[in-house]
Amino acid sequence: MLHLRLITPSGTTDDVVRLIESTVGTTHLVVLPGAARNPAGDVVMCDVAREAGDELIAGLRRLGLDRTGSIAVENIDLSLSKRAADAEDEAPGEGADAVLWEHLEGATHEESTLSITYVAFLTLATMIAACGVVLDNAILIVGAMAVGPEFGPLAGFCTALVQRAPRLALRSLVALLVGFAVALLVTVGFTYLMDAVDLFSAVKLDAERPNTNFIYRPDAFSFVVAVLAGVAGTLSLTSAKSGALVGVAISVTTVPAASNAAVAFAYGEYHQAWGSTEQLLLNLLGIVLAGTLTLLAQKYFWTRQRQRHNAGRPSTP
Incomplete structure (x- = not known):
């Protein structure tokens, strides 16, 4: 109620x-x-x-x-x-x-606002993930995924497409692009700093890294997982089951891919940087596509259900 x-x-x-x-x-x-x-x-x-x-x-x-x-x-x-x-x-x-569309628009509007806090969380998540990729530590990768706030602007963009709200779409897109741009630049600087104190090295980045090499080796499963996560994340928002968002956050490799791209770029490993960028774009595309289609399906089926219910009600004299 x-x-x-x-x-x-x-x-x-x-x-x-x-x-x-x-x-x-x-x-x-x-x-x-x-x-x-x-x-x-x-x-x-x-x-x-x-x-x-x-x-x-x-x-x-x-x-x-x-x-x-x-x-x-x-x-x-x-x-x-x-x-x-x-x-x-x-x-x-x-x-x-x-689906409470007014509530969804309000919630995604707030989550997709470009703010210092949003950029700080995304940057911190990217730096944590950078430590994870260099150390080949899956725990750090999962932690970075959970910290990253990027699903908010993605959900806002999906909502804006379905509700035809260009201002929300622009706000979400700006938050996403600017947030990742700042996070990448800071992480490049962070990589140089960690290399200067002998905590990061190109040798560690070029190692086999069995736990984290999937980040710069995108395949069909990357897109499939992103689509499934996009559906789950959208359903968790529309049904007010926000606890599921944590699972969604650690299902996609947007933040780890961005961090690996930044570290690889800092060391001139452009093959890894491109592979990570491709992974990032595949995840973003999969989430947006799945989220938009999920909202459209919910809108269609809920409208049909309401129409059937109203048709079955006795007419008021």
Whole structure:
């Protein structure tokens, strides 16, 4: 269940209440006239099944409430109410399958913002991975994958393509390109520093490295894994099962590939640098392709399910 807290101008409150009452899957409606001060207006609260949340929020936005008032949405972890259970039963589909597009756009917008923190995490992850590739240490590679925040802009770009949001697409693309560019440049400098103190060497990079040589040897499995990870990551975002993102993060070799490219470039090992770059591009392409197709499929099947549910409802006299 979701909890909505709305601030509505007094002249819009009746329309908002009618919309809530006519939306299947809503309950616990509360109206507090004149309770809001900034902005001034009424406070309207209700609970809604997750399956019906996107439809209700879209209707509220059509009433202009996001511009004239406020729409706040929270997840309800526990609701002991027969009315809430009935509302979930009446709503179409299953809550785990529902996509809250407004929430997804907001979440990916925040995750795909080019910020100092985002660049810092990506740079640190790339430097950790650089240590992993030189030492042939798979544990460091996995740790770097988990630290890397690059799935946020990738998910934002997929969402922007499906929702036709050019600003979000541009923001995500800038965050991705600038973030990796800064991470690569810093890692090249980091490689020179580590070489100066005899911790890195070209000999270690050129060694067989059985645990990490896959990073600069892309093959068909690289693309297949990226596609599967893109599907899993997208599903984890849309179903609010964010714990699965950790597994997604350690399934793709974007950060390790970037780090190996940086280290190889610093030592003039251009064959490795190109192989790592190819691995990076294959992973990015696979994730974007899979994420976009997953969102399109979810949008199509959820729309069909809602249409079938509405067609089966008795018509209101």
